[in-house]
Amino acid sequence: MPTIKSSYEGNLRTKMVHLQSGNEVITDAPLDNNGKGEAFSxxxxxxxxxxxxxxxxxxxxxxxxxxxxxxxxxxxxxxxxxxxxxxxxxxxxxxxxxxxxxxxxxxxxxxxxxxxxxxxxxxxxxxxxxxxxx
Missing domain, CATH: 3.30.300.20 (K homology (KH) domain)
Structure with a gap:
């Protein structure tokens, strides 16, 4: 059974959901690698x-x-x-x-x-x- 479900949100952003708790984590590419740096890389x-x-x-x-x-x-x-x-x-x-x-x-x-x-x-x-x- 999976632990995490993830999706690509576009613009180098991903969203991950911890299935047991429902908590979400967003990632962005960092500024020095073509990203916005608006979240954890x-x-x-x-x-x-x-x-x-x-x-x-x-x-x-x-x-x-x-x-x-x-x-x-x-x-x-x-x-x-x-x-x-x-x-x-x-x-x-x-x-x-x-x-x-x-x-x-x-x-x-x-x-x-x-x-x-x-x-x-x-x-x-x-x-x-x-x-x-x-």
Missing amino acids: PTDLVAAALGSCMVTIMGIVANRDGIDLQGLSWEITKIMQSDPRKIAEVIVTFHWENPQGTPSFHQKLKNAARTCPVALSLHPDIKQTVMFNF
Whole structure:
């Protein structure tokens, strides 16, 4: 059974619907690749998926240990390569204003992030730079 149903909306825009929830995601080609840049590009979604997956797995670990990740935030920087056009690097920078837990727990979170399913699924040529500010 499909997970996502997608359609081409014209003008380099796509629409995807998550069938279980009905949530929609729109993509546009970026400005530097003939698009309007009015929404996430497909490669933006790849980069965003890495950060989101990392935090989801960190959240599972934190819940298991009874720790609240409140205040955790992150930024994604996607670096494109031009020839061939592809993602060269994704930089994920985590910030946690009032980190809870011990240094060993923090290391457990870092290990969990680096081994999330998206991190393990990306091609090894895509450099994953992850910084933890906690």
